[in-house]
Amino acid sequence: MNALQIKNLSVAYEDKIVLKDVNISIPVGSLTGIIGPNGAGKSTLIKAILNQLPNKTGTVHILDRPLNPKDLIVGYVPQRNAVDWDFPTNALDVVLMGRYGHIGLMKKPPAKDKQIALDCLKNVGMEAFADRSIGQLSGGQQQRVFLARALAQEAEIYFMDEPFVGVDAATERTIISILKDLKAQGKTVFVVHHDLQTAGDYFDWMILLNKTITAYGPTKQTFTQENLQQAYGGKLFFMDQAKSNDNLVGER
């Protein structure tokens, strides 16, 4: 079974084409990095998969079915700057939002769901901050709250948009261990990521993107100098060293 199958997906903002002819299928249980230069359409791809964009053509199947949000099989971690952190609410409350789909409209969250939310906060090492208002959290802590909210969704497939951006080392370790846990539980995770230095270690599958898919597949076969150069165009430079001939330095 495929976790994600996309056929002929194209997306346009007004008259500008942002994604063109995306065709991929990714197996269940993989931990996939979505990699590409700035403006490659990485976030757009996730939003298109999650059915959040009006101007798109093509089909997206998740676990072999068109996405229906009510199935509650998809968990989502948006970019941290996608929300107003000055909003008056606390950490536990945000995590509890991950349960709203299960709780149902107009109902008060039952104790059971509050317990799940609390457990998820504990999972990301934030239980001591449950009552803290979200505006007082550091960037890394906010990211962990978002991660805990996604865990509370108890989904099968997770999409995370740049979770590693601007976080401290402890948060980075937490995210990595959560990703491994999810994989061990047989879940499928997609992570938008832009740090090429770490990408090779974090993910076992890769999607290289620049407006369209330039390469995708298991990391070993996909994460090559040749493929990266194709995705990044001339923006990459490599350092030739005596021992390794493809020691990657980064985006110019």
Place this chain on the structure above:
Amino acid sequence: MLTGNLLWVLVGTILLGVAAGLNGTFSFLQKQSLVGDAAAHAALPGIALAYLVFETKELPILMIGAAITSGLSVYMIQWIVNQSKLKADAAIALVLSVSFGIGIVLISIVNQSTAGNQSGLNDFIFGKAATMAKSDLIWLSGSALLIILMCLLFFKEWKLMIFDPVFAKGIGLPVERLRTLLTALTVLTIVTGIQAVGVILMAAMLIIPAAAARYWSSHLGIILVTSAFFGALSGAFGTMVSSLRIGLSTGPIIVLVAATLFLLSFFFAPTRGLLSKLRKKKEFKQRRVAQEAMSHE
């Protein structure tokens, strides 16, 4: 002394204050306060049109007229923003002034055709709670109770929809319908308050209690309760004071009471108020000075 009717008026304006305090908090957090202002001004042409067409001063009919033009104004603001390069502030200002202008023209026509101010429609501009009839107050109270009930029912959905609409949609919440419902209730709040507070200052009842309450807590539940309390207090005080003197409009007094509450919150609220912030800054500076003195020794 509290006469029978004044008691009814008080109940009505308190319920209105609670409804506007709750509903206003949601639209304040959604950064839609100014849309509420435009919608309130746009109620005026609806009132005048309903009066011209049906030749009656029955409050429910005037309220329906007001709701139609008020709702239309919200729709027009969105339409202008979607269809043109104009930003929301320009679209709001445009719709607000044009609809209020039309309203004033229509009211003048009504006043000319009915010998002076016999229609009493002028009272809808600044509000006249103290002399409202009991039947009108029953309409007002019923409508306010409905708004309060809806705000309690959809508390959790609106919270998520305003905080993170993309996530809300992702878990299957009907975000568009929830947003429309909130807008519709804002229009209903405005329509409910127009006779008591008036179209010009009705927006203040939505904005000021919510803005003041934000200083007292960073927890939405507490902010809602505080805002409802401030709204109720403003409504009650405004009504009492304006009933003391004949010819005093209710709207301005309510706004002045609400503004006083806002100023008190702005300066004296714990942790978020200005004085508390200044004190913390000073303490921080003193600690720094003390630390530096220690390190120089």
